[in-house]
Amino acid sequence: MxxxxxxxxxxxxxxxxxxxxxxSDGYDRATIRSIARDAGIDPSMVMRxxxxxxxxxxxxxxxxxxxxxxxGLPARHIGAVLVTHFLERWERDDVLTGLLRVGVTNEAGAxxxxxxxxxxxxxxxxxxxxxxxxxxxxxxxxxxxxxxxxLTRYVLRLPxxxxxxxxxxxxxxxxxxxxxLTAEAP
Amino acid sequence: MxxxxxxxxxxxxxxxxxxxxxxSDGYDRATIRSIARDAGIDPSMVMRxxxxxxxxxxxxxxxxxxxxxxxGLPARHIGAVLVTHFLERWERDDVLTGLLRVGVTNEAGAxxxxxxxxxxxxxxxxxxxxxxxxxxxxxxxxxxxxxxxxLTRYVLRLPxxxxxxxxxxxxxxxxxxxxxLTAEAP
DNA sequence: ACTGTAGGCCAACGGGCGTTGACATCCCAT
DNA sequence: ATGGGATGTCAACGCCCGTTGGCCTACAGT
Numbered sequence: 001m002x003x004x005x006x007x008x009x010x011x012x013x014x015x016x017x018x019x020x021x022x023x024s025d026g027y028d029r030a031t032i033r034s035i036a037r038d039a040g041i042d043p044s045m046v047m048r049x050x051x052x053x054x055x056x057x058x059x060x061x062x063x064x065x066x067x068x069x070x071x072g073l074p075a076r077h078i079g080a081v082l083v084t085h086f087l088e089r090w091e092r093d094d095v096l097t098g099l100l101r102v103g104v105t106n107e108a109g110a111x112x113x114x115x116x117x118x119x120x121x122x123x124x125x126x127x128x129x130x131x132x133x134x135x136x137x138x139x140x141x142x143x144x145x146x147x148x149x150x151l152t153r154y155v156l157r158l159p160x161x162x163x164x165x166x167x168x169x170x171x172x173x174x175x176x177x178x179x180x181l182t183a184e185a186p
Numbered sequence: 187m188x189x190x191x192x193x194x195x196x197x198x199x200x201x202x203x204x205x206x207x208x209x210s211d212g213y214d215r216a217t218i219r220s221i222a223r224d225a226g227i228d229p230s231m232v233m234r235x236x237x238x239x240x241x242x243x244x245x246x247x248x249x250x251x252x253x254x255x256x257x258g259l260p261a262r263h264i265g266a267v268l269v270t271h272f273l274e275r276w277e278r279d280d281v282l283t284g285l286l287r288v289g290v291t292n293e294a295g296a297x298x299x300x301x302x303x304x305x306x307x308x309x310x311x312x313x314x315x316x317x318x319x320x321x322x323x324x325x326x327x328x329x330x331x332x333x334x335x336x337l338t339r340y341v342l343r344l345p346x347x348x349x350x351x352x353x354x355x356x357x358x359x360x361x362x363x364x365x366x367l368t369a370e371a372p
Numbered sequence: 373a374c375t376g377t378a379g380g381c382c383a384a385c386g387g388g389c390g391t392t393g394a395c396a397t398c399c400c401a402t
Numbered sequence: 403a404t405g406g407g408a409t410g411t412c413a414a415c416g417c418c419c420g421t422t423g424g425c426c427t428a429c430a431g432t
Contacts, residue, residue: 006429007379026291028214032420042381047421103342104290105212109272110342117344139360140338140346147342148334152326156289156296158303160326171372172327176362186357192399193409218390228411232390 011049013039018060023098027057027106050158054108061099061112065089070128078128079178084162088147090154097154100147117143129181141180145173197235199225204246209284213243213292240294247285247298251275251306256314259360264314265364269356272332276340283340286333303329327366331359 006010017038021030032053036043050056068085070078090096099116102109118136121143126135149169152158163168191197203224207216222229236242248317254271256264276282288295304322305355307329312321335355338344347355 005378010379026212026214028212029291031418033418043420044382044422045380048379053420071268102291104287104337105215112328113342114344122371137346137350140344144359145332145362146334146346147337148330148332151290151337152330156299158300158326158329159331160323172366173330175365175372176331179361180358182287183304186361191408197408219388229390230392230412231410234409239390320399 004041007049010039010041010045014041014046014049014056015060018056019093019095022057022060023094026101026104027109032056057102057106057108058112061095061102061109063095063099063112063116063120065116067120067124070124074157075128075182076178077118078181079176080170080174082142082177082181083146083173084166086150087166087169090150096150100155125181130184134185138181142177145176145180149173193235196225196227196231200227200232200235200242201246204242205281205284208243208246208288209280212287212290213295218242236296243288243292243294244298245296247281247288249281249285249298249302251302251305253310256310261314261368262364264367265362266356266360268328268363268367269332269359270352272336273352273355277334282336286336286341292319311367316370320371324367328363331362331366335359 017035018030019075021035021038024030032046033043035056036046040046043144046056050059066085066089068081070081073081099113103113104110115140121139122136125139125142126132129135129138149161152161153169154162154163200221203221204216207221207224210216211220215290218232219229221242222232232242236245252271254265254267259267277327283311285295285299289299290296303325308322311325311328312318315321315324335347338347339355340348
C-alpha cells in the first residue's frame with residue numbers, strides 16, 4: 001500500500017466541497033473558487049491536485065449504485081426492491097443529484113451518466129428479463145422512470161412528487177419497473 | 187389591435203435565437219452575446235427589448251403543451267394518446283428540451299416547469315382519474331415518467347432510449363401512464 | 373542539525389460575462 | 403421638409419472566472 005500523504009485531508013475536503021457544489025449548483029455555477037472557499041483552501045490547490053475543473057468533476061462524480069443481486073429473490077418483487085434501493089441510494093448522498101444536474105448541461109456529465117447506467121444497471125437486468133438480448137433496452141426503460149422520479153422529486157421538486165412518502169412511490173413505480181423488466185415485449 | 191412595430195422582426199429573431207441557445211446550452215452557457223450574434227444584432231438590443239437575461243428567458247420559455255381533451259375518447263386509450271402527444275410535442279420544437287435543461291440548474295426555470303405541468307397537465311387529468319382530489323398526485327406521477335423519457339431520450343441521449351421508434355415507446359409507456367391515471371390507488 | 377521537498381498562499385493574467393450610456397441613423401407624422 | 407422618436411451600433415464599465423507561477427513554510431529523511 002502507498003503510505004498516507006500529508007495532503008490527504010485537503011484532497012478529501014476539496015472532493016467533498018466539490019460534490020456539494022456540483023450537486024446544488026450544476027457544473028457552470030459550481031466555481032473552483034467557491035469550492036476552494038468551502039474547503040478552506042486556496043483555489044490553486046484544486047488545480048494542483050486535480051489538474052483542472054474537468055478533472056475535479058471526474059473525481060467528484062465517481063458513482064457506485066450498489067445495486068443488489070436480483071437473482072436470488074422472488075421474481076414478482078424485483079420491481080419494488082429496485083425502486084426502494086434507488087430511493088435510498090438517492091437520499092444517501094448528493095452525488096447522484098449532482099450527476100443528474102451536471103449531465104443535463106455538460107457533455108462529460110452526460111457521458112458519465114450513460115456509463116453508470118450501462119455498466120451498473122445493464123448487467124443486473126440481464127438475468128431477469130425474458131430475452132437477454134433485450135436487456136439494454138429494458139434497463140433503459142427502467143432508467144427513464146427512475147431518473148424521471150429523481151428529476152421531479154429531487155431537482156425540480158414538483159410538489160406532489162416531492163411530498164410523497166417513499167412507500168407510496170414504491171407502490172406506484174414498483175409495478176412499472178417490474179413490467180419493464182419482466183413482461184413480454186408489447 | 188396594436189399596429190405592427192418596425193422592430194418586430196428583430197424581436198422575433200432574438201426570441202428564436204434565444205430558444206435555440208437555451209435549449210442546446212442551458213441557462214448559463216447561453217450568453218446574451220451569443221444569442222445576439224445568432225440573431226445578427228447587437229447585445230444591447232436584447233437588453234432594450236427584454237430588460238435583462240431573466241426577462242429574455244421568461245419570454246423564450248412560454249410553453250403551450252396543447253394537450254388534447256381526454257373526456258371524449260375510450261378510457262383505455264388515454265395512456266397511449268397522451269404519450270403519443272408528448273412525443274410529438276417534444277419533437278416539434280426545442281422549447282421543451284430547453285426548459286428541461288434550464289429547469290435543472292435555474293430556479294426560475296424550475297418554477298416555470300412546475301407551473302406548466304400544474305396548470306396544463308393537472309386539469310386534463312382531473313376528469314379521468316377515480317378521485318378528483320388525487321388528480322395532482324397522479325398528474326405528477328405521469329410527469330415523472332414523461333419527463334424521465336424526455337430526459338433520457340433528448341437530453342442524456344441514452345442509446346437504447348434515443349434509438350427506439352416512437353411506436354415502441356408508446357407501447358411501453360402507454361400502459362404506465364394509463365395506470366397512473368386510472369388505476370385504483372395501490 | 374541540515375536540507376530538500378511537499379504543502380500551501382498570494383497576486384496576477386487574459387478573457388468572457390451582463391449591462392450601460394453615448395452616439396449614429398432611419399423613417400414617419402406633421 | 404423637418405423634427406423627433408424608434409431602431410441600431412460602439413465602446414466601455416466592473417465583475418468573476420479558470421488558470422499560472424512565484425514565493426514562503428514546515429516537516430521528513432539523512
